[in-house]
Each structure stands twice: as structure tokens, then as C-alpha cells.
Amino acid sequence: MSYNQRKSQLKEKADFILERAKKYAPCVFITLTDGANALTRFGENEITQNVSTQLFSADIMLACDNKSTKLQIDSMDEKKLDKMLKSAVEILKYQKEDEFFPEFPEKIDFEEKSDFDDKTAFMTPDERAGYAINAINKAQQNNLDCSGIVKNGYNTAAIASSNGLFAYAENTYAEISVTVMDDKGFSGWAEASAGAASKIDFDNIANTAVSKALLSKNPQDIEPGEYDVILEPAACADFLMFLSYMGFSTEGYYEGENPFKNKIGQKVLSEKITIVDNAYNELYPGLPFDFEGNRREKLTPIENGVFKELPIDYKWGKKLNKKSTGHGLPYPNSHGPFCLNLQIIPGTRKLEDIIRESDNALLVTHFHYTNIINPNDLTITGMTRDGLYMIKDGKVSHPVKNMRFTESIIKALNNVDEVSSEQVFHAGFFGGGSILTGMKIKNFKFTSKTDY
Amino acid sequence: MKKFTDIAIDTCKKNGASYADIRIVDMNDEKLTVTNGQLSDITNANSLGFGIRVIVNGAWGFAASAELSESKIIETAKLAIEIGKASSGKINEKVKLTEEPVYVDRWNSPFMIDPFKVDINEKISYLMACDDILRKDEKIIKAESYMWFSKEHQWFASTEGSFIEQEILRSGGGIRALATNGKETQRRSYPASFGQYVQGGYEVILGLKMLENAEKTRKEAIELLDAPVCPSGKKDLIIIGEQLALQIHESVGHATELDRVLGYEANYAGRSFVTLEKKGNFKYGSELMNIVADSTCPTGLATFGYDDDGVRAKRFDVIKDGIFQAYLGNREFAHKAGENFSRGCNRAQGWSNIPIVRMPNLSLKPGNSTLEEVIADTKDGLMVSTVKSWSIDQYRYNFQFGMEIGWVIKDGKISHTIKNPTYQGITPEFWGSLDAVCNEDYWEFCGVPNCGKGQPGQRAEISHGCAPSRFRQVEVGIR
Numbered sequence: 001m002s003y004n005q006r007k008s009q010l011k012e013k014a015d016f017i018l019e020r021a022k023k024y025a026p027c028v029f030i031t032l033t034d035g036a037n038a039l040t041r042f043g044e045n046e047i048t049q050n051v052s053t054q055l056f057s058a059d060i061m062l063a064c065d066n067k068s069t070k071l072q073i074d075s076m077d078e079k080k081l082d083k084m085l086k087s088a089v090e091i092l093k094y095q096k097e098d099e100f101f102p103e104f105p106e107k108i109d110f111e112e113k114s115d116f117d118d119k120t121a122f123m124t125p126d127e128r129a130g131y132a133i134n135a136i137n138k139a140q141q142n143n144l145d146c147s148g149i150v151k152n153g154y155n156t157a158a159i160a161s162s163n164g165l166f167a168y169a170e171n172t173y174a175e176i177s178v179t180v181m182d183d184k185g186f187s188g189w190a191e192a193s194a195g196a197a198s199k200i201d202f203d204n205i206a207n208t209a210v211s212k213a214l215l216s217k218n219p220q221d222i223e224p225g226e227y228d229v230i231l232e233p234a235a236c237a238d239f240l241m242f243l244s245y246m247g248f249s250t251e252g253y254y255e256g257e258n259p260f261k262n263k264i265g266q267k268v269l270s271e272k273i274t275i276v277d278n279a280y281n282e283l284y285p286g287l288p289f290d291f292e293g294n295r296r297e298k299l300t301p302i303e304n305g306v307f308k309e310l311p312i313d314y315k316w317g318k319k320l321n322k323k324s325t326g327h328g329l330p331y332p333n334s335h336g337p338f339c340l341n342l343q344i345i346p347g348t349r350k351l352e353d354i355i356r357e358s359d360n361a362l363l364v365t366h367f368h369y370t371n372i373i374n375p376n377d378l379t380i381t382g383m384t385r386d387g388l389y390m391i392k393d394g395k396v397s398h399p400v401k402n403m404r405f406t407e408s409i410i411k412a413l414n415n416v417d418e419v420s421s422e423q424v425f426h427a428g429f430f431g432g433g434s435i436l437t438g439m440k441i442k443n444f445k446f447t448s449k450t451d452y
Numbered sequence: 453m454k455k456f457t458d459i460a461i462d463t464c465k466k467n468g469a470s471y472a473d474i475r476i477v478d479m480n481d482e483k484l485t486v487t488n489g490q491l492s493d494i495t496n497a498n499s500l501g502f503g504i505r506v507i508v509n510g511a512w513g514f515a516a517s518a519e520l521s522e523s524k525i526i527e528t529a530k531l532a533i534e535i536g537k538a539s540s541g542k543i544n545e546k547v548k549l550t551e552e553p554v555y556v557d558r559w560n561s562p563f564m565i566d567p568f569k570v571d572i573n574e575k576i577s578y579l580m581a582c583d584d585i586l587r588k589d590e591k592i593i594k595a596e597s598y599m600w601f602s603k604e605h606q607w608f609a610s611t612e613g614s615f616i617e618q619e620i621l622r623s624g625g626g627i628r629a630l631a632t633n634g635k636e637t638q639r640r641s642y643p644a645s646f647g648q649y650v651q652g653g654y655e656v657i658l659g660l661k662m663l664e665n666a667e668k669t670r671k672e673a674i675e676l677l678d679a680p681v682c683p684s685g686k687k688d689l690i691i692i693g694e695q696l697a698l699q700i701h702e703s704v705g706h707a708t709e710l711d712r713v714l715g716y717e718a719n720y721a722g723r724s725f726v727t728l729e730k731k732g733n734f735k736y737g738s739e740l741m742n743i744v745a746d747s748t749c750p751t752g753l754a755t756f757g758y759d760d761d762g763v764r765a766k767r768f769d770v771i772k773d774g775i776f777q778a779y780l781g782n783r784e785f786a787h788k789a790g791e792n793f794s795r796g797c798n799r800a801q802g803w804s805n806i807p808i809v810r811m812p813n814l815s816l817k818p819g820n821s822t823l824e825e826v827i828a829d830t831k832d833g834l835m836v837s838t839v840k841s842w843s844i845d846q847y848r849y850n851f852q853f854g855m856e857i858g859w860v861i862k863d864g865k866i867s868h869t870i871k872n873p874t875y876q877g878i879t880p881e882f883w884g885s886l887d888a889v890c891n892e893d894y895w896e897f898c899g900v901p902n903c904g905k906g907q908p909g910q911r912a913e914i915s916h917g918c919a920p921s922r923f924r925q926v927e928v929g930i931r
Contacts, residue, residue: 039908042542043716050539051514051908052531053503053804072497075518080498088496094576095491125513125538133542147718149907179719185847187718255488256594256630257637334485334492334596368722371843373854373930374872376636381852381930383845385722404843404850404876406930447930448876450850452725 003114006156007168010034013076014160017058020081021162024089025062025069028162029104031291031330032058035155036121040128043147045136047129059330060085066101067092068332102292102314102331108167110288110295117196120172121154128152131176135206139180144213148178152197159293167289171195175427176205179386180213185452186399188212189365189386191234193427195284212365212387219388219399221449227362228417229444230355230391233424233436234366236344238382239409240434243275244339246375247409248301250310251336254319259378259410260307268307270416274345275302277311277327279432284425286341286432292328299325299339305414311337340432347419351438354418356394358440363389363396367405378409383450406447415442453617457609459522460504463529465611469506469536471549472529473610475760476502476520477803482568485598486579488587493598501803504529508536510546514806549783550794552763554612559757560619562750563653567601567623570654575599578663585666586629591674593632597666598647599625599657600901614762622753622913623656624649624899627666631673638676638871640856642669644694645839649899650751650915672857675869682858682873684929688833689875690826690922695855696816697898697916698839703879704736704743705811705914706905707848708770709797710781710789712809720907722846725879726776731789734776737883740921742817743771745780747796752813753899753913754799760807763796770814774883780811801910808906813897815917819889823920826888833861834928835920836873852876852930874930882923890919 001009010032021028034056041049057074062085069091071084128150139146156170177191190208192200252258260268279286279296289295292314300308312320313328316337327337355363370382383404389396420438427433457474464472483495501518502525513536515528567575579597586595601623608616626647630639641647642665650656691699711717712724726734747754747765756765761783769777779789782798800807827835841854858873859866897915904911 037908040539041719041907043718044544044714045542046544047511047539047542048716049512049514049806049808050535051516051806052535053516053908054518055804056518068494070494070496072495074499075501075520077500080500084496084498088494090572091491091494091496091576094573096489098490125535126541129538129541136542145715145718147715149719151907177719181715181718185723189719257639332490332492332494334487368846369843371841371854373841373852373874381841381843383843383850385846402845402850404845404852406852448850448852448927450845450847450878452845452847452849 003116006170010156010158010168011166014158014166016076017060017081018160018162021060021062021085024085025064025092026162027063029061030058030160032158033155035153037153038128039149039151040132041149042132042136045140045146047132050125061331062089064092066097067095068098069095100315100318104161104163104165105293106164108289108293108295115171115195115285116154117172120152120174120197123152123197131202134202135178138206138210142210142214144210145181146178148176151175157287159289159291161293165293169287174200176200176202178206178209180209182213182217186216186219187386188216193425215389215396216387216399219401222400224403224446224448226443226445228360228440228442230358230361230363231439231441232351232365233422233438234426235364236436236439237426237434238367238370239413240342240344240436242372242378242380242409244342246378248310248339249336250312250316253310257375259376263307266307267305268410269302269305269413271305272416272419273302273305273413276300276343276345277339277341278343279341281341281343281435283423283435284433290326290328291330294324294326294328296326301339311339313337340428343435344419344437346421346423346437348421349418351420351422354420354440355391358391359393361391362400363391373406379406380409381406402450402452403446404448405445407445412441412444417442453607454615456520456525457607457615459525460529461609461611463526464504464506464533467530467533469508469533469611471507471611472504473608474502474504475803476607478605479802480568480603483598483600484575484579485596486583487596488594489583491576499802503803503805504532505806506532506536507547508533509540511536511539511543512547513539516804547784548787550786550792552783552794554614555758555762555764556615557757558617561621561651561755563621565654567654568603582627582662582666586627586670589670589674591631591633592629592670594630596628597662608760608762610762616758616762618757620756621651621653622649623652623654624901625657625660625662627662627669629670629673631677633677636677638673640669640673640676641838644898645856646901649753649901649913650897651753651755652751676857676871679869679871682870682929684931686925687928688830688922688924689926689928690830690833690835690920692835692837692920693896694898695836695839695853696918696921697900698842700743700814700816700916700918701900701914702842702844703848703851704770705814707879708780709809709811710779710785713779714785714788721905725847725849728789730776731779732777735774736771736776736880737774738886739774740819740886740889741771741774741883743814744817745770745812745814747812749813751897752915753901754813754915759796759798760800761794761798763794766796768795780809782809785809799912801912805908805910808910810912811914813915816889816921818892818895818919821888821890823890823894826890826920826922827861827866828864830861830922831863834873835859835861849879851879873928875926875928876930877926882926885924885926886921887924888922890921894919
């Protein structure tokens with residue numbers, strides 16, 4: 001199927017829904033997603049689950065006199081749709097008028113292009129199994145246990161409205177994640193995601209997980225306390241996620257919780273930190289439009305440590321007398337505008353060069369089960385996982401048993417010694433994701449330890 | 453639906469499946485949220501589709517689609533077979549299911565008032581009334597009042613001959629107030645941080661008494677702004693309600709799921725410290741620790757007639773007098789724990805996911821004390837309530853929790869409120885320090901509506917029953 005055929009298929013579905021929805025309300029706005037997702041899961045050196053799912057969903061907003069209601073469906077059953085439209089429209093009678101109701105556009109000015117790779121979208125179960133077996137074989141050659149996933153699929157997305165708007169975008173994705181363990185449970189891990197399977201070095205991911213596991217054998221105990229840490233890119237993902245939810249929350253900044261409240265224009269993080277939101281990055285482009293019908297603009301929430309700007313949707317555009325930056329979620333919502341394509345701007349030196357010049361620092365592969373302890377200073381907690389190593393004289397001297405950290409992200413990102421030059425894509429929501437670097441951070445606080 | 457399930461089963465048999473099942477699921481969700489006087493989040497969703505699971509050459513295959521038609525069922529069944537064949541290229545042993553009785557049955561959860569038939573104005577008016585009370589102080593910058601209803605209708609059929617129809621209705625809601633003094637924010641929620649949910653109808657909402665508790669919720673959020681911070685050090689800790697439920701969920705429920713124990717979740721959620729040799733002899737906690745798995749008890753979120761393997765719901769001891777007894781397992785993994793029957797713990801989210809091991813309702817049995825007696829018997833302690841933050845390691849061994857509110861106990865009396873309480877522990881040491889459990893008068897079911905697990909990620913609903921309990925010398929105020 002070609003780009004135009006996929007686009008037409010979604011347009012037909014949009015028209016089908018619009019035609020019926022317009023009988024119930026004069027203003028209709030639809031977000032449609034369609035696609036397929038396949039995932040091969042392996043554990044204990046065998047394939048354990050293998051699934052393929054076709055997924056369609058339509059999020060339908062009906063409005064009249066600046067009052068709105070919503071419904072969601074995942075099939076095109078006409079009777080069901082009519083029944084749900086009839087039920088949803090009842091809410092309009094009791095909904096209050098929203099003074100910040102969006103002015104949905106008739107068209108969006110964006111460059112239409114396809115990021116669709118057929119080989120990735122339609123990778124066969126045998127191909128996925130092949131990548132899984134390759135990783136398992138490498139682990140078994142070293143008497144290790146292997147688990148992980150190989151995933152592929154495609155998304156098509158469109159927004160359509162009763163005033164004639166129709167915008168379409170599509171992408172494909174592939175992912176491998178591998179955990180390798182010895183019989184005592186000490187482990188190594190690696191993963192990669194990309195828009196095309198051909199951009200992933202599947203072999204290298206498996207090799208990295210194996211070598212990390214081998215390096216993790218016989219870990220030593222160290223006491224909790226403050227340590228300099230070198231975070232691999234995956235370990236920075238959690239920081240960026242919580243910054244996005246809390247620190248870059250426009251709703252929180254003006255009407256709720258945001259640790260940077262009243263600090264726009266002030267230095268809040270180390271001058272070594274610059275974070276942009278860029279749906280047009282080369283590594284993994286995001287949706288070129290938002291869920292209110294605006295073109296996504298590039299944003300710089302943090303520039304050289306200074307808190308510079310927040311994402312804006314229609315509601316906040318009206319409230320603040322600004323233009324939407326194209327970061328709206330489907331209206332109405334209580335989250336406010338949201339950054340989906342964050343990127344940490346890289347430094348100049350590779351992580352291995354930073355390690356080479358470090359002494360008495362802990363190298364962290366990634367974190368596990370992080371969560372916010374205190375939203376006021378963005379203190380979070382979590383565990384290290386799949387490889388924690390002591391660096392002495394520029395080299396890994398020995399592995400260390402996993403530790404729990406309890407640390408303020410704001411404090412940590414003020415203590416950044418260096419940002420590395422890597423740019424690693426980490427998959428996120430709604431076809432988004434983050435582009436991460438590694439970092440060296442001074443005085444990072446670990447508060448307890450474990451036996452594993 | 454029988455016509456569709458017959459086509460699926462027939463296609464799978466003809467194409468070489470040694471076992472197959474199909475689940476057709478029709479799910480309706482409604483969620484209404486009022487934020488600061490405006491109906492802000494509206495969910496009115498329907499999801500209808502089917503998933504076909506097969507065993508081919510001893511390996512699993514699964515495919516799912518939202519297009520419920522004869523031709524799509526045949527196409528999807530053939531895809532599941534193809535996937536199963538690909539899986540069979542790397543298996544250590546052929547999938548072996550426990551032998552279970554065949555059922556042709558219908559089961560539905562009881563309720564009094566169908567929430568989907570309640571006038572929408574009544575629901576919105578109730579939420580608006582809660583919102584009004586929550587915002588009666590300018591220090592409250594964000595008030596949220598919400599209710600949620602979910603009706604799940606499922607048809608299960610297998611090549612063994614089972615045909616089971618189930619209908620489950622779940623309802624719940626909650627309120628939240630966020631206060632600020634310009635320097636910081638504090639949140640207070642009722643009846644739990646993400647609301648309270650059980651099986652039942654609109655009568656659940658009326659029973660939650662959100663309106664009656666809105667004023668207290670508002671006042672406590674404001675009180676927290678000026679409350680002292682949680683002290684640090686070792687204290688006797690009394691945990692109440694939802695927080696103790698989450699402690700059971702994270703440090704017992706997930707730790708005893710058999711797929712985790714066997715290593716099949718290693719790449720994502722992790723493994724478990726409760727390794728196979730610990731069954732029947734491991735001292736998980738003190739003698740007061742009695743944990744029961746029960747998917748038969750009324751109103752539990754994980755109460756059902758049959759799990760998604762078609763196994764009838766069960767009740768069994770997981771921990772008895774502090775000793776670990778049984779894993780939470782399914783038909784596939786039971787024999788690896790030395791059992792020839794399934795514990796009935798296999799469930800999937802909706803039609804699009806393959807069933808995986810999921811904890812059933814998991815509860816701490818009540819003890820003999822009253823809360824007043826436990827407080828009076830505590831010299832230097834804390835009492836904590838309402839989940840705010842949770843984190844546990846990949847072996848379910850080292851954990852740390854944060855709560856919305858706490859109270860200092862000095863010489864047997866509640867002294868004052870504290871903010872930002874936290875505690876940390878190691879699972880068997882922590883449960884080993886359990887020395888008081890309140891009696892059945894204090895025992896309540898707390899619903900966890902959003903437990904995530906698996907790849908692709910799936911959500912499940914579970915209830916945990918418990919009464920306030922005391923743990924000696926726990927590390928609190930983690931900084």
C-alpha cells in the first residue's frame with residue numbers, strides 16, 4: 001500500500017465519522033490513529049510471547065456554543081458510533097461555556113512527508129525471531145540468560161474537523177531491548193529504537209548487553225552517600241521525563257504545581273544544559289502538527305541553564321495573549337500543552353572520553369522504577385539497574401551492587417560537570433520520544449543499598 | 453458471538469494448533485472529571501475486538517483485531533498460527549498446560565444501579581458540588597472531582613470445549629485539592645490518591661461520601677502547607693488504608709507472580725527475590741502476616757468467575773503465619789512450581805493483549821487490635837496515609853514510599869501532623885517487623901485500578917484488603 005492509499009484510507013474513516021457526528025453538533029474535531037504493532041518477547045533463553053495487533057482509534061470531540069463533549073471508539077461499527085454520539089451529546093446540555101474554547105483552523109501549513117519504511121512496518125515473525133535468537137545465542141555462548149523484546153510496527157495519524165481540516169502523517173518504528181544475566185542475577189542491558197530497522201545495529205545491542213553482564217559479575221558493596229556519577233544516555237531519560245511533566249508544564253506553572261514557578265528568564269540549571277523540543281529532529285521526527293490543528297514549532301525550554309519558555313496550546317495562547325506553539329493535546333484536557341520531542345543538546349566529548357578522565361565515580365547504565373518524592377524541588381527516587389560500575393583512574397575497576405538514589409533533579413542538573421556528545425533516541429508517547437546524551441554529575445545522593 | 457468463536461476455533465484446529473482460544477471483548481468506559489469548575493476530562497469510550505491465542509509446535513502465537521467479521525477472524529487466526537510457528541524456533545520445552553475442567557457458563561458481577569443509565573446531569577451536578585466545597589479557600593489552586601465506570605463484556609472459547617461469557621461492572625471516583633502558600637504546594641486526596649474503585653454500580657459513588665469529605669480534604673491540604681517536615685530516623689510506623697494496600701501490592705503481589713520468579717519479566721519489570729526453593733519454607737514476615745489471594749470475594753476489582761485461561765476463580769493462602777506458601781500462577785507455569793493445577797491468575801487487558809500472570813485480589817487478614825490500642829502502645833512513632841510516591845527495585849526487595857500526610861505519635865498519643873512522610877525498607881525485614889494488625893472492624897478493600905505490567909504494556913485492576921498495621925523501627929524521613 002502506498003502513502004496516498006494509506007492517507008485515503010484514513011480520510012475515508014474520518015469522513016465517515018464526520019458525516020455522522022455533524023448530525024449531532026455543528027463543530028466536530030477528530031483525532032484518528034491506525035496501525036499495527038508486533039512484538040516478540042523472549043526470556044530465559046527462549047521465545048515466550050509473540051503478538052501482533054492491529055490498532056485503530058478515533059477520539060471525537062463535539063462542540064456547540066463553546067461547549068464540548070467527547071467520545072472514543074476503536075472500531076467503525078456504525079450502530080455503535082451512532083449510539084455513542086447520541087449519548088455523548090447529552091453532556092453538552094450540562095457543560096459550561098469555555099471562554100478559552102479553541103478556534104480550530106481550516107488548514108495547517110506543514111511539509112507533508114512520509115517516514116514510512118515498508119521493511120520495518122511489515123517485518124515478519126520469522127525476522128523478529130531471528131533477531132531474538134541471535135541475542136539468545138550470544139548470551140548462551142557465555143553461559144548467560146537472555147531476555148528482551150524485538151518490536152516493529154507503523155502508525156498512521158490524522159486530524160480532521162467539520163470546517164474542512166484534514167492533516168495526515170505516518171511513521172514506522174523498530175526496537176530491540178536485551179537484558180542478559182548470570183545465574184546469580186547480575187545483569188547487563190542495552191536497547192535501541194529507530195524509525196527504520198536498518199538503522200539499528202541489532203548485533204551491537206546484543207553484544208553490549210552480554211559484555212555489560214560479564215562486567216557486572218561479583219559486584220562489591222559500597223555504602224550509601226554522595227558520589228560523582230557518570231550517567232549513560234538511558235539513565236538521563238527519567239530526568240527528562242519528569243522535567244517534561246513538571247518543569248515544562250504550562251498548566252502547572254500558572255495554575256498548579258511546577259518547581260520553576262515564577263522563574264522564567266532565570267537560571268535554574270547548570271549553564272551546560274540546553275533542552276529543546278523539536279519535532280523535526282533528524283534522528284526520529286515527531287508528528288508535524290499537534291492535536292488542535294497547529295504546526296509544531298521548535299521550542300527551547302532551557303537554554304544554557306536558563307528557563308526560557310513553555311509550550312503553548314490554544315487555551316494558554318488565549319490566556320497569555322500568545323500564539324500556540326503547536327503543543328496541544330486533544331481538547332478538552334486537564335494536562336495542558338505538552339512537549340513530546342525533547343532533546344538534550346550534546347556536548348563535545350564522547351562518554352568514553354569523560355570516563356577516561358574520571359576517578360572515583362560511579363557509571364550508571366540506567367535507572368529502574370523512578371518516581372517523584374517531592375514535586376516542589378523535583379526530588380525523585382529510583383534504583384540503578386543492569387550495570388553499576390566503579391570508575392578508578394579512568395577505567396572500570398569493579399562492579400557495584402545496585403543502589404537506591406533519592407535526589408532532586410534540579411540539584412543534580414545544577415551539578416553537571418559535563419554533557420557527552422552522544423545523541424540516543426529513546427521512544428516515548430504519541431509517536432514522540434527523547435533524544436538523550438550522557439552526563440557526569442557531581443555529588444549525586446544514594447540513600448540505600450540492596451543485595452542484588 | 454458463538455458463531456465467531458466457532459469460526460476461530462475451527463480455523464485454528466484446521467491449521468495445526470494443538471490448543472487455541474479466542475476472547476471477544478466489548479468494553480465501555482465512562483470517566484467524568486471536573487477541574488476548577490469546568491468539566492475538563494471526558495472519557496466515553498467503546499472498545500470491541502478479539503484476540504486469538506494458539507499453541508503451534510509447542511509455542512505460543514497471538515494476534516488481535518478490532519474488526520469483528522468472519523473473514524478477519526480467519527485471517528487473524530492464520531496470523532496467530534504463523535507467529536506461533538516462528539516462536540517454535542527457539543523454545544526450551546513445549547508449552548504444557550495443566551489439565552483443567554471444561555466450563556460452559558455465564559458469570560456477572562452484581563450491582564444495584566447501572567451507572568451508564570444514571571442521568572448525566574446527576575453525575576455532573578455531584579462532581580460540581582464537590583468542586584464547590586474543595587475551592588472554598590483561595591489557597592486551593594486546583595480542585596479535581598471525578599468518577600469512572602467500566603463495563604467489560606467478554607466471551608471466551610477454547611479448543612478444549614469451554615465457552616464462558618462474563619460481564620464485569622467496576623465503578624469508583626475521588627476528589628483532590630492542591631493548596632499553595634506561594635512557596636510550595638501540598639495535595640490531599642480522598643478516599644485515596646487515585647480514587648477508590650470496586651465492582652458495583654452507581655451505588656459505589658453514593659457510598660464513597662466524596663461530598664461529605666470535601667471540606668476535610670480541603671482543610672488538610674491547607675494544613676499541610678504549614679506542617680513540619682517528616683522527621684528522619686528509625687520509628688515505629690502505623691500504615692493505614694491505601695498505603696498498606698500498595699505495600700502488599702508491590703512487595704508481596706508482584707514478588708510472588710510466577711512469571712517474574714521464573715525470569716520471564718526480566719527485561720522489563722524485573723525478577724523476584726522469592727525464588728523457587730523458598731516455597732513452603734521462606735519466612736516472609738512475622739507470624740501476624742497472613743496473606744490470602746482471592747478472586748471470589750465480592751466487590752474486588754480482580755473478582756471474576758474465570759480467569760483468561762478459563763480457570764475457575766480461587767481462594768488460597770500465599771503467606772500463612774509469616775511463611776510463604778504459594779505462587780500466583782497460571783496453566784502454563786504451574787508445573788514449574790511443582791503444581792499440577794492452575795491458581796487461576798492469568799488475565800489480559802481488553803481484547804488486544806495476550807493474557808499474562810496477574811495477581812488476584814490479595815489481602816492481609818485482620819488481626820485482633822483496635823487502632824486506639826495500637827496508637828496507645830506506640831511510644832515514638834508515625835502514622836501515615838495516602839499514596840504519593842512509590843518505587844521498588846527489580847527484585848521487589850528494596851522499596852521506598854512517600855505519602856500525602858502523616859501524624860507523629862508520642863507516648864501513645866497523636867501529637868501533630870507532618871508533611872512529606874517517606875519510609876524505606878527491605879521486604880522480608882520490613883514484614884518481619886509487623887507486630888500489630890487491627891481487627892476486622894478496620895479492614896477495608898482498596899482498589900488499584902492501574903497496575904502496569906508486560907511488554908506490550910497492559911493495565912490490570914486489583915483490590916487489596918487490609919486493616920491498619922504497625923511495623924517496628926522502620927527508616928523514615930529519607931533525605
